[in-house]
Amino acid sequence: MAENNRQTDIARRTFLRTGAASAALLGSGVWTTDALRASAVAKRAMGDARNVIFLVSDGMSSGTLTLADLMVSRRDGRSSHWMKLYEREDIRRGLMDMASRNSVVTGSAAASSSWGCGHRVNNGRVNWGENDEEYTPILKYFRDAGKGTGLVTTTTITHATPAGFGANVPQRGMQETIAEQYLERRYDVLLGGGNLFYHKDLRSDGHDLYTDYKNADYHVVRKKGDLFNVPADDKRMLGVFYDGHVPYTLDHINTKEYRENIPTLAEMTQIALNRLSRNRNGFIMQIEGGRVDHAAHSNDVGGLIFDQIAFDDAIGVVVEFAEENPDTLVIVTTDHGNANPGLNGQGSGYNDSNVHFDRIQEFKHTNNWVLAGLSEESTINQIRERIEEATGIHITGKQAVALQDSYRGVYEAVYSMMNRPSQVLGQIMANYTSVNWVGSAHTADYVELAAFGPGSEAIGAFTKNTELFDVMTEAAGVEVEV
Numbered sequence: 001m002a003e004n005n006r007q008t009d010i011a012r013r014t015f016l017r018t019g020a021a022s023a024a025l026l027g028s029g030v031w032t033t034d035a036l037r038a039s040a041v042a043k044r045a046m047g048d049a050r051n052v053i054f055l056v057s058d059g060m061s062s063g064t065l066t067l068a069d070l071m072v073s074r075r076d077g078r079s080s081h082w083m084k085l086y087e088r089e090d091i092r093r094g095l096m097d098m099a100s101r102n103s104v105v106t107g108s109a110a111a112s113s114s115w116g117c118g119h120r121v122n123n124g125r126v127n128w129g130e131n132d133e134e135y136t137p138i139l140k141y142f143r144d145a146g147k148g149t150g151l152v153t154t155t156t157i158t159h160a161t162p163a164g165f166g167a168n169v170p171q172r173g174m175q176e177t178i179a180e181q182y183l184e185r186r187y188d189v190l191l192g193g194g195n196l197f198y199h200k201d202l203r204s205d206g207h208d209l210y211t212d213y214k215n216a217d218y219h220v221v222r223k224k225g226d227l228f229n230v231p232a233d234d235k236r237m238l239g240v241f242y243d244g245h246v247p248y249t250l251d252h253i254n255t256k257e258y259r260e261n262i263p264t265l266a267e268m269t270q271i272a273l274n275r276l277s278r279n280r281n282g283f284i285m286q287i288e289g290g291r292v293d294h295a296a297h298s299n300d301v302g303g304l305i306f307d308q309i310a311f312d313d314a315i316g317v318v319v320e321f322a323e324e325n326p327d328t329l330v331i332v333t334t335d336h337g338n339a340n341p342g343l344n345g346q347g348s349g350y351n352d353s354n355v356h357f358d359r360i361q362e363f364k365h366t367n368n369w370v371l372a373g374l375s376e377e378s379t380i381n382q383i384r385e386r387i388e389e390a391t392g393i394h395i396t397g398k399q400a401v402a403l404q405d406s407y408r409g410v411y412e413a414v415y416s417m418m419n420r421p422s423q424v425l426g427q428i429m430a431n432y433t434s435v436n437w438v439g440s441a442h443t444a445d446y447v448e449l450a451a452f453g454p455g456s457e458a459i460g461a462f463t464k465n466t467e468l469f470d471v472m473t474e475a476a477g478v479e480v481e482v
């Protein structure tokens, strides 16, 4: 495998130097002299894609994609937008190997960097090599080509996945620095959470970054209403809608204050598209459903499925845009699996699975919300009542004791990753929803990759993550350093 990767890397450099673009070969993972020669013949026109839109559901195991589609079909009588893509004749679909430089299990920083700069870096780094090389991120290349640049997410806007397309830091936690880099690099549209890294009272240096952005002629918006009222001009825009990550969709749906003040991912996507499409040279935008990952880490089935559906709604907005703007390359994927949830067969003839799964539709709050209201002091009754308020499910006294023990640090699962309250609650709920988890961390699963539009023909059935950097820059005819 290592040898193969090296060959691919060498071939890619040669390929970029000679400029012999062969779309068809990129996905194959194998480069031969013959193939390279053939590529010169198969050379296609550069820059057919005016726009590149990259959608990433963070930490989406294949099971998560299934669960969201199942809920939408059973509840709304339609397919998810993602699964609808697979009815398209022009769809490219395959699996992608997301390994980072140091591990077969990637983190979001290394994953996004692999697409964002075309190099595998160590987990935790953002476009930053092992000898402190700073790899130019894709948004800079597109900006230098005169194209618009946008990042939209439900995490902090400075989080690892958006940062992988626009920043350079040795540690992903340097979110204050990332917020400064976005400004220095003049990206056009930035929407998400992350007040913690912009507000003078919350930043470690006491610096008011909002004023810096305003001085650089950005619209700065903090509330949903303001987002919709931004004039349709050519100014840049920063929208920050929460201190940390934007709240989970399920809590958003059921909390008035959130509904009034915080836009959905689909709404942010629409506004960003409206603004970026004013650039006649086109644009690149990354849209992240960032909290699917967090829900998976905490084995939170309501948090997971509702956020995946919110991400799916953003796919719907993008598909509509791409239909009106066919010179748009659309890529839809995830950066890694996480906790690999699945709907399990349960009961005689698996008869209980449907009924159990449909219960999730009625949930009012996430497990995250449940746990935020409990502590090691909580009584068995308090635990049971809080879970019932959030989910309508009456857990047994014995199950509540397990959760209480976990809070008190005396619960011992056979698989030690499952000791924490979030994992214990996740497994208690599995008895009632039939959805269970393999752990609480990222997984090495090859991930789902779908694409359509000009340049998507470069994507084969099995892709190495770094190849997507070439796919995007070549589709848009954007020059990169060798």
Ligand SMILES: [Zn+2]
Binding pocket: 059, 108, 293, 294, 297, 338, 442
């Ligand atoms: Zn994660």
